[in-house]
Amino acid sequence: MAKHKTPVTQAIRLLRKEGVAFVSHPYHYVKEGGTEQFAEEMAVDKHQVIKTLIMEDEEKMPLIVLMHGDCEVSTKSLARQIGVKPIQPYDPKVADHHSGYQVGGTLPFGTLKKMPVHCEENILKQEKIYINCGKRGYIISMNPSELVRVLLLQPTLISAAQ
Numbered sequence: 770m771a772k773h774k775t776p777v778t779q780a781i782r783l784l785r786k787e788g789v790a791f792v793s794h795p796y797h798y799v800k801e802g803g804t805e806q807f808a809e810e811m812a813v814d815k816h817q818v819i820k821t822l823i824m825e826d827e828e829k830m831p832l833i834v835l836m837h838g839d840c841e842v843s844t845k846s847l848a849r850q851i852g853v854k855p856i857q858p859y860d861p862k863v864a865d866h867h868s869g870y871q872v873g874g875t876l877p878f879g880t881l882k883k884m885p886v887h888c889e890e891n892i893l894k895q896e897k898i899y900i901n902c903g904k905r906g907y908i909i910s911m912n913p914s915e916l917v918r919v920l921l922l923q924p925t926l927i928s929a930a931q
Contacts, residue, residue, distance in 0.1 A: 776902075776903065776904045776907055778870075778879065778902060778903025778904055778907075779878075779879035779903060780870075780876050780878040780879040780902050780903040781902060781903065782879065783878050783879040783919070784878060784902075784909075784911075784915075784919070787915075787918070787919045789911060789915045789919060790911065790912070790915075791902075791909040791910065791911040791915075792909060792910045792911075793902075793907070793909055794807075794811055794899065794907075794908045794909060794910060795906060795907055795908075796810050796811060796906055796907075796908065797810060797906065798873060798905040798906035800873070803820075803838070804818040804819075804820055804838025804839070805838065807838075807899065807908055808838060808899075811899075811908075813899060815837075815838040815839040816837045816838065816839050816840075816895075817837075817838075817895055817897060817898055817899055818837075818838035818898075818899045818900075818908075819835050819836070819837065819838065819892060819898050819899065819900045820835070820836045820837070820838055821833060821834075821835060821875045821876045821877055821900065821901055822834040822835075822836060822842065822858060822875075823858070823859045823863075823864035823867055823868055823875060823884070824842075824844070824856050824857060824858050824859060825856065825857060825858075825859050825863075826848070826851075826853040826854070826855075826856055827853060827854035827855055831859060831864075831867045831882060831884045832851075832856070832884050832885045832886075832887060833868075833877045833880070833884050833885070833886045833887065834847065834886075834887050834888075835877060835886065835887070835888040835889060835892055835900075835916070836889050836892075837889055837891065837892065840889065842889075844856040844857060847887060851885075851887065866881075867880065867881065867882045867884065868880045868881060868882070868884075870901075870903050870904075871905060873901075873905040874901050874902075874903055874904045874905040874906075874907065875901055876900055876901045876902055876903060877900075877916070877920055878902075878903075878919065878920070879903065886916075886920055888916065892913055892916070893913050893914070893916070893917065894913075895913050896912075897910050897911070897912060897913075898910065898911060898912075898913045898916075
């Protein structure tokens with residue numbers, strides 16, 4: 770079996786600089802396969818696979834939302850919690866422009882544009898999470914406490930819509 774080489778993305782550079790312990794999980798990327806495809810291929814709980822979503826508020830300001838792979842974001846609830854009017858997903862091309870990553874490989878680390886990060890509360894209670902790391906077909910696992918430490922995350926602890 771060939772040894773997998775870790776892609777050197779801006780996120781990997783940041784995580785290494787910050788001393789974050791992580792494990793690489795390359796997988797076969799399938800367009801629109803999402804968290805379900807990764808979870809099935811790697812035989813992990815989809816709830817531990819974290820989606821990184823780039824959304825926008827009423828002033829078209831970008832924000833990052835971290836959500837469990839088996840849950841949906843209640844944009845109304847999130848908007849209410851952070852004191853803005855409607856929140857909606859960005860067009861993927863615009864999201865790519867703000868994050869510096871392609872949809873399917875987006876993560877909250879090392880983004881081109883600094884954006885506020887909002888996190889579903891139970892993500893931080895997981896023993897381990899799986900999150901994209903800047904390239905399609907490449908996910909890492911890590912302790913979720915590192916989200917707080919590296920991102921200086923003071924999360925808006927949003928609730929998931931099942």
